[in-house]
Amino acid sequence: MESTATLTPCPLLIDGAWTNPNIASTPVFNPSTGELIAECPAGGQAEVNAAVDAASAAFPAWSETPAVERARLFFRFRHLVEQNFDRLCHAVSREHGKTLVEARGSVYRGLENIEYACGIPSLLMGDTLEIAKGVDCETSHQPLGVCVGITPFNFPVMVPLWMFPVAIACGNTYVLKPSEKVPLCAVMLGELLIEAGVPKGVFNIVHGGREAVDALLTHPKVRAISFVGSTPIAKYIYETGTKHGKRVQANGGAKNYIVIMPDADVPKTVEALATAAFGCAGERCMAGSTALAVGKAAERMLPSLVEAAKNIRVGPTDRTAQPDMGPVITSEHRDRVVGLVSLGEKEGAKIICDGRGVKVADAPKGFYVGATIVDQVVAEMTIAREEVFGPVLNVMRMDDLESAIAIANRSNFGNGASIFTNSGAAAREFKHRVKAGMVGINVGVPATMAMFPFTGWDESFYGDLHIQGREGVQFFTQQKVTSTRWFGGDAADVWRK
Numbered sequence: 001m002e003s004t005a006t007l008t009p010c011p012l013l014i015d016g017a018w019t020n021p022n023i024a025s026t027p028v029f030n031p032s033t034g035e036l037i038a039e040c041p042a043g044g045q046a047e048v049n050a051a052v053d054a055a056s057a058a059f060p061a062w063s064e065t066p067a068v069e070r071a072r073l074f075f076r077f078r079h080l081v082e083q084n085f086d087r088l089c090h091a092v093s094r095e096h097g098k099t100l101v102e103a104r105g106s107v108y109r110g111l112e113n114i115e116y117a118c119g120i121p122s123l124l125m126g127d128t129l130e131i132a133k134g135v136d137c138e139t140s141h142q143p144l145g146v147c148v149g150i151t152p153f154n155f156p157v158m159v160p161l162w163m164f165p166v167a168i169a170c171g172n173t174y175v176l177k178p179s180e181k182v183p184l185c186a187v188m189l190g191e192l193l194i195e196a197g198v199p200k201g202v203f204n205i206v207h208g209g210r211e212a213v214d215a216l217l218t219h220p221k222v223r224a225i226s227f228v229g230s231t232p233i234a235k236y237i238y239e240t241g242t243k244h245g246k247r248v249q250a251n252g253g254a255k256n257y258i259v260i261m262p263d264a265d266v267p268k269t270v271e272a273l274a275t276a277a278f279g280c281a282g283e284r285c286m287a288g289s290t291a292l293a294v295g296k297a298a299e300r301m302l303p304s305l306v307e308a309a310k311n312i313r314v315g316p317t318d319r320t321a322q323p324d325m326g327p328v329i330t331s332e333h334r335d336r337v338v339g340l341v342s343l344g345e346k347e348g349a350k351i352i353c354d355g356r357g358v359k360v361a362d363a364p365k366g367f368y369v370g371a372t373i374v375d376q377v378v379a380e381m382t383i384a385r386e387e388v389f390g391p392v393l394n395v396m397r398m399d400d401l402e403s404a405i406a407i408a409n410r411s412n413f414g415n416g417a418s419i420f421t422n423s424g425a426a427a428r429e430f431k432h433r434v435k436a437g438m439v440g441i442n443v444g445v446p447a448t449m450a451m452f453p454f455t456g457w458d459e460s461f462y463g464d465l466h467i468q469g470r471e472g473v474q475f476f477t478q479q480k481v482t483s484t485r486w487f488g489g490d491a492a493d494v495w496r497k
């Protein structure tokens with residue numbers, strides 16, 4: 001057991017002060033080595049009450065702060081995130097296990113959300129129209145109050161940044177409940193926001209798991225909840241939050257299909273497929289986890305895809321020499337991923353690249369699975385239905401585009417779907433008919449950037465307004481429509497004299 005002296009502190013942020021309450025905690029590991037690196041306090045009702053009270057008390061003054069001044073906070077924050085970019089990327093690698101290249105990509109995606117929040121004065125502008133002679137109508141967008149973010153383990157910096165910059169720039173105050181598996185990056189973001197000058201109480205952090213979440217979902221002063229995580233929890237958050245009168249946007253899990261047409265460019269498609277399936281060790285809600293190979297596509301692609309997968313070097317991401325792929329988040333998760341692959345084999349699939357027994361000599365206690373390709377998967381298999389969330393690519397053989405679209409559309413999820421082809425007609429047909437919110441054409445991971453909404457469908461999203469883009473701004477504000485008329489005549493003309 002690690003001595004507590006060497007553990008990284010993991011305080012809560014309440015009303016502008018870092019606190020270390022004497023409460024139970026859960027272990028945080030460096031998945032590259034299996035070492036304990038921190039203890040995450042398991043906040044409950046008392047910690048949530050204190051954070052929400054602080055956020056509620058800070059709301060009147062913050063919501064009255066002009067939008068241009070609120071935006072300036074995020075210009076300063078953006079500068080600090082950029083100055084501390086390497087430190088943040090190393091922190092992502094250390095507690096999550098992304099390679100530094102992947103960590104950099106993810107922190108950039110987060111940075112773009114801060115940049116989007118810097119544009120809030122323009123984004124909040126309303127419409128105006130003379131609706132009848134002498135009568136003007138105008139819309140304005142006002143903040144809601146205390147907003148909450150509950151985030152998953154797989155993007156420790158990016159996903160919190162999807163939420164709180166825009167929420168706070170809109171004039172709301174905030175309580176972030178990061179994943180208890182990766183709480184340290186959230187603490188760094190809190191430190192940088194304080195350095196940028198956020199007034200006390202405007203941004204708070206409560207660590208913990210289910211108890212903290214339940215206290216937030218039912219707290220009468222919480223107005224809106226943003227959630228990103230697995231589907232069963234997303235559904236629970238949506239149902240419980242809305243039952244308690246809150247706005248909820250809840251992103252869930254996914255199973256994303258990539259259709260490979262027989263005319264697809266082989267080297268480019270193989271490269272994109274390997275990145276989509278094995279990037280971030282497959283722990284992405286937009287991972288391309290199933291290739292639907294149409295006609296001769298499988299014969300054309302598989303030899304070089306298997307070779308590419310076998311060449312992926314797995315290893316610790318917290319060292320100078322970087323691997324191609326890092327570990328998965330915990331030993332339990334590694335065992336689940338390996339178990340699903342073995343079940344697939346038992347149910348009749350063929351493992352054509354097997355990463356189950358991968359050994360990493362210089363980090364024997366890390367949580368590793370090598371790149372794995374499971375061929376001849378059929379729709380009824382468990383591995384075809386469940387989100388694996390590891391470096392595993394299923395291959396399903398399809399007769400034609402029609403049957404590939406039918407398979408993709410049978411899924412309960414609806415996050416992303418891609419097609420690789422040189423045919424505009426095939427791409428157009430796919431784009432139009434596939435039931436997924438984010439579509440890629442010769443793009444393996446069609447995840448949207450800050451200015452576009454992250455548009456999951458079906459069991460990949462519960463709510464009405466998605467995270468990011470203008471929908472994000474709408475989620476964090478309520479509209480007011482004011483109709484105005486001024487009566488003419490002497491009294492009204494007084495000012496002219």
Ligand code: NAD
Nearest residue numbers: 151152153178179209210213229230233251252253254285
């Ligand atoms: P998770 O659902 O286990 O946890 C997410 C959050 O919910 C955490 O903060 C956790 O503390 C909390 N939580 C967990 N169990 C809870 C419970 N019983 N009651 C209340 N709160 C609970 O998800 P995860 O394992 O951290 O993240 C991986 C999942 O997130 C995958 O399914 C992935 O597809 C999904 N994800 C989705 C998106 C998206 O935009 N659709 C993005 C990233 C990740």
